[in-house]
Amino acid sequence: xxxxxxxxxxxxxxxxxxxxxxxxxxxxxxxxxxxxxxxxxxxxxxxxxxxxxxxxxxxxxxxxxxxxxxxxxxxxxxxxxxxxxxxxxxxxxxxxxxxxxxxxxxxxxxxxxxxxxxxxxxxxxxxxxxxxxxxxxxxxxxxxxxxxxxxxxxxxxxxxxxxxxxxxxxxxxxxxxxxxxxxxxxxxxxxxxxxxxxxxxxxxxxxxxxxxxxxxxxxxxxxxxxxxxxxxxxxxxxxxxxxxxxxxxxxxxxxxxxxxxxxxxxxxxxxxxxxxxxxxxxxxxxxxxxxxxxxxxxxxxxxxxxxxxxxxxxxxxxxxxx
Amino acid sequence: xxxxxxxxxxxxxxxxxxxxxxxxxxxxxxxxxxxxxxxxxxxxxxxxxxxxxxxxxxxxxxxxxxxxxxxxxxxxxxxxxxxxxxxxxxxxxxxxxxxxxxxxxxxxxxxxxxxxxxxxxxxxxxxxxxxxxxxxxxxxxxxxxxxxxxxxxxxxxxxxxxxxxxxxxxxxxxxxxxxxxxxxxxxxxxxxxxxxxxxxxxxxxxxxxxxxxxxxxxxxxxxxxxxxxxxxxxxxxxxxxxxxxxxxxxxxxxxxxxxxxxxxxxxxxxxxxxxxxxxxxxxxxxxxxxxxxxxxxxxxxxxxxxxxxxxxxxxxxxxxxxxxxxxxxxxxxxxxxxxxxxxxxxxxxxxxxxxxxxxxxxxxxxxxxxxxxxxxxxxxxxxxxxxxxxxxxxxxxxxxxxxxxxxxxxxxxxxxxxxxxxxxxxxxxxxxxxxxxxxxxxxxxxxxxxxxxxxxxxxxxxxxxxxxxxxxxxxxxxxxxxxxxxxxxxxxxxxxxxxxxxxxxxxxxxxxxxxxxxxxxxxxxxxxxxxxxxx
Numbered sequence: 001x002x003x004x005x006x007x008x009x010x011x012x013x014x015x016x017x018x019x020x021x022x023x024x025x026x027x028x029x030x031x032x033x034x035x036x037x038x039x040x041x042x043x044x045x046x047x048x049x050x051x052x053x054x055x056x057x058x059x060x061x062x063x064x065x066x067x068x069x070x071x072x073x074x075x076x077x078x079x080x081x082x083x084x085x086x087x088x089x090x091x092x093x094x095x096x097x098x099x100x101x102x103x104x105x106x107x108x109x110x111x112x113x114x115x116x117x118x119x120x121x122x123x124x125x126x127x128x129x130x131x132x133x134x135x136x137x138x139x140x141x142x143x144x145x146x147x148x149x150x151x152x153x154x155x156x157x158x159x160x161x162x163x164x165x166x167x168x169x170x171x172x173x174x175x176x177x178x179x180x181x182x183x184x185x186x187x188x189x190x191x192x193x194x195x196x197x198x199x200x201x202x203x204x205x206x207x208x209x210x211x212x213x214x215x216x217x218x219x220x221x222x223x224x225x226x227x228x229x230x231x232x233x234x235x236x237x238x239x240x241x242x243x244x245x246x247x248x249x250x251x252x253x254x255x256x257x258x259x260x261x262x263x264x265x266x267x268x269x270x271x272x273x274x275x276x277x278x279x280x281x282x283x284x285x286x287x288x289x290x291x292x293x294x295x296x297x298x299x300x301x302x303x304x305x306x307x308x309x310x311x312x313x314x315x316x317x318x319x320x321x322x
Numbered sequence: 323x324x325x326x327x328x329x330x331x332x333x334x335x336x337x338x339x340x341x342x343x344x345x346x347x348x349x350x351x352x353x354x355x356x357x358x359x360x361x362x363x364x365x366x367x368x369x370x371x372x373x374x375x376x377x378x379x380x381x382x383x384x385x386x387x388x389x390x391x392x393x394x395x396x397x398x399x400x401x402x403x404x405x406x407x408x409x410x411x412x413x414x415x416x417x418x419x420x421x422x423x424x425x426x427x428x429x430x431x432x433x434x435x436x437x438x439x440x441x442x443x444x445x446x447x448x449x450x451x452x453x454x455x456x457x458x459x460x461x462x463x464x465x466x467x468x469x470x471x472x473x474x475x476x477x478x479x480x481x482x483x484x485x486x487x488x489x490x491x492x493x494x495x496x497x498x499x500x501x502x503x504x505x506x507x508x509x510x511x512x513x514x515x516x517x518x519x520x521x522x523x524x525x526x527x528x529x530x531x532x533x534x535x536x537x538x539x540x541x542x543x544x545x546x547x548x549x550x551x552x553x554x555x556x557x558x559x560x561x562x563x564x565x566x567x568x569x570x571x572x573x574x575x576x577x578x579x580x581x582x583x584x585x586x587x588x589x590x591x592x593x594x595x596x597x598x599x600x601x602x603x604x605x606x607x608x609x610x611x612x613x614x615x616x617x618x619x620x621x622x623x624x625x626x627x628x629x630x631x632x633x634x635x636x637x638x639x640x641x642x643x644x645x646x647x648x649x650x651x652x653x654x655x656x657x658x659x660x661x662x663x664x665x666x667x668x669x670x671x672x673x674x675x676x677x678x679x680x681x682x683x684x685x686x687x688x689x690x691x692x693x694x695x696x697x698x699x700x701x702x703x704x705x706x707x708x709x710x711x712x713x714x715x716x717x718x719x720x721x722x723x724x725x726x727x728x729x730x731x732x733x734x735x736x737x738x739x740x741x742x743x744x745x746x747x748x749x750x751x752x753x754x755x756x757x758x759x760x761x762x763x764x765x766x767x768x769x770x771x772x773x774x775x776x777x778x779x780x781x782x783x784x785x786x787x788x789x790x791x792x793x794x795x796x797x798x799x800x801x802x803x804x805x806x807x808x809x810x811x812x813x814x815x816x817x818x819x820x821x822x823x824x825x826x827x828x829x830x831x832x833x834x835x836x837x838x839x840x841x842x843x844x845x846x847x848x849x850x851x852x853x854x855x856x857x
Contacts, residue, residue, distance in 0.1 A: 244784045252614070280360055
């Protein structure tokens with residue numbers, strides 16, 4: 001039934017992915033450090049040159065010859081690129097880990113909390129990697145690899161489940177449809193939450209007038225806010241689909257499409273919170289800052305849903321293994 | 323202050339007041355504002371949470387009773403405020419009803435506005451296009467008329483609606499597109515209402531019933547035949563589909579490979595049944611199981627539970643048969659240690675057996691337990707009771723014995739009589755009261771039968787809802803304005819055909835790609851003009 005060799009290979013692939021992610025995370029941190037301090041020193045340098053130019057012109061009373069400040073080379077992106085490449089490797093390792101796990105049990109590897117968490121981590125990496133291919137997202141790398149490492153760590157330490165078959169109620173095509181879309185939208189919400197927090201941090205720093213180095217390496221706060229919104233308008237329809245697909249499956253498996261099971265309640269709560277976020281953003285008189293806090297709250301609800309609801313609340317969504 | 327009323331004459335100061343209509347209108351405005359809707363949404367999210375923390379009567383009534391028993395004070399107060407029936411409590415209903423009203427109050431005027439906007443022309447171009455945030459200018463070596471024609475062609479190819487040229491404004495084009503965004507928005511909100519209405523329909527005309535059916539027995543669907551039947555307020559019990567069903571075989575398998583918590587987890591769960599859709603209809607053999615319900619018209623049958631039933635036969639002291647009994651035992655743990663009662667009303671005095679069935683017997687320190695849910699070493703442990711089975715003729719559960727007027731039998735050694743039987747065993751009852759034979763173990767299937775007329779409407783409205791949602795989030799409502807200047811006017815060299823073109827865009831909501839969009843339109847216009855020139 002269960003191929004132990006493949007199951008072990010899967011575990012090794014996930015560990016390898018975690019090691020690679022750690023390397024990527026350090027590289028991304030280096031990238032932020034380099035580009036951040038350069039971005040700041042450049043702006044202060046330019047200010048200083050302008051000041052001294054004005055000063056000398058006043059002193060001499062003649063036409064000051066402005067020697068243009070030495071054109072500083074664009075801050076090195078080497079570390080970021082290394083980080084991105086290692087992230088791609090980690091993504092492939094994780095995909096391999098999931099595929100091996102699926103092969104070892106001859107089913108979709110989406111059957112217990114360990115497998116959900118790994119799938120969500122994989123989707124987060126895939127979304128980020130694909131995104132970084134099209135746009136410059138090196139600055140985001142640290143804030144994606146860090147939560148993914150935390151998710152994988154928790155999966156390995158707290159939710160690890162031996163590879164095995166599923167209980168009959170999970171044996172359905174809807175498992176693949178419902179869970180894969182759910183984990184994909186969770187992945188988007190993880191990135192969305194990282195972006196939301198970055199926006200809030202940068203916005204706060206800009207208001208104080210003191211932007212520390214690493215924050216200076218990020219895009220401006222309005223553009224961060226737009227990116228945050230952009231990722232959530234992809235995540236929200238996916239979460240809506242998760243809700244609908246879950247209801248269809250519940251109707252088949254349990255004889256009712258909605259029964260206020262704790263997990264259903266929280267899926268609904270998350271949906272409502274994100275709906276409130278999108279709503280708040282369209283409401284005049286609500287600053288995007290306030291609205292963005294709702295997106296952060298939504299991510300908090302996802303976290304509660306995954307950890308507390310899954311393990312402490314009694315309901316129909318009980319997963320084998322823990 | 324939309325309405326004022328003159329106060330009665332005896333009032334010293336006449337102040338403008340909101341009349342009843344004014345107040346109502348004010349309240350309506352408040353209720354239907356985006357802000358209120360947002361607050362209600364957040365309130366709804368918060369209000370839904372308690373239902374996941376405390377057990378709910380609608381989901382699991384015994385757990386509610388247990389909670390109240392264990393926490394009398396807290397339980398009483400929680401119960402008083404409806405925390406065990408959150409989703410049917412007045413405060414939860416208040417929130418979603420207000421939200422519905424707010425939704426309706428939002429949809430109706432917006433639908434009207436949208437209807438008019440769809441039929442109206444796009445507004446004229448503003449005087450100074452470069453003041454708009456997204457804009458671009460370019461020069462083209464073609465006549466202004468050619469450029470204008472190309473612009474119109476490009477804009478209508480991009481499905482933008484173009485305002486008719488007006489006198490004095492011949493050289494500008496005003497267009498608007500993306501009306502689908504608002505359509506999607508309205509469709510989303512209307513489908514949300516449709517979902518709620520469909521749920522209500524299912525609640526009013528739907529019913530749900532449960533029955534435990536041992537292998538080999540035939541069940542005919544009728545209101546009185548179910549173990550439990552919950553009907554909506556407007557259900558006619560005579561309209562229940564009269565199908566019949568016999569479980570011929572129930573296949574159940576449990577995990578034996580994996581260790582740890584996975585060991586003994588269910589792996590297969592499937593029933594082969596013979597069914598008839600209505601009395602007299604031809605018999606059909608059908609397989610159903612978890613994730614694969616049976617359907618009879620608008621009624622669906624789900625296999626949700628399973629367990630073991632014992633087949634025992636009992637004789638009295640003279641050897642006369644008192645009957646053969648198929649008795650379902652209810653599983654109490656994951657290894658199917660099950661409890662049940664065998665009642666022999668024909669005995670005199672009446673006899674009752676109460677005890678546990680263990681599919682895989684092991685004697686632990688605390689007593690006999692079951693080690694595995696499959697039938698490895700099945701055993702039946704029974705205590706024997708004598709007396710009146712049904713005191714006062716009150717209805718009672720078939721799974722327990724009411725021992726109020728019964729006494730447990732004792733052996734000759736004056737110990738409580740306990741029987742341990744394995745399939746095929748025959749045991750003497752103490753005091754020459756007869757024998758009990760444990761003939762066989764079979765399985766039973768726990769069936770849930772559900773009729774929900776709101777099911778398909780809910781599904782359809784949710785799919786439409788998703789479609790509306792995707793449309794409203796992806797389509798961009800944009801206005802594009804173009805102004806063309808004659809050669810020379812825009813600063814180009816005289817004599818040359820340098821026609822100036824200014825394009826500007828306005829978007830509803832956030833639209834980071836607007837500038838790109840304008841640049842692409844300009845490119846298209848340039849290509850169109852170039853091809854026209856060479857032609």
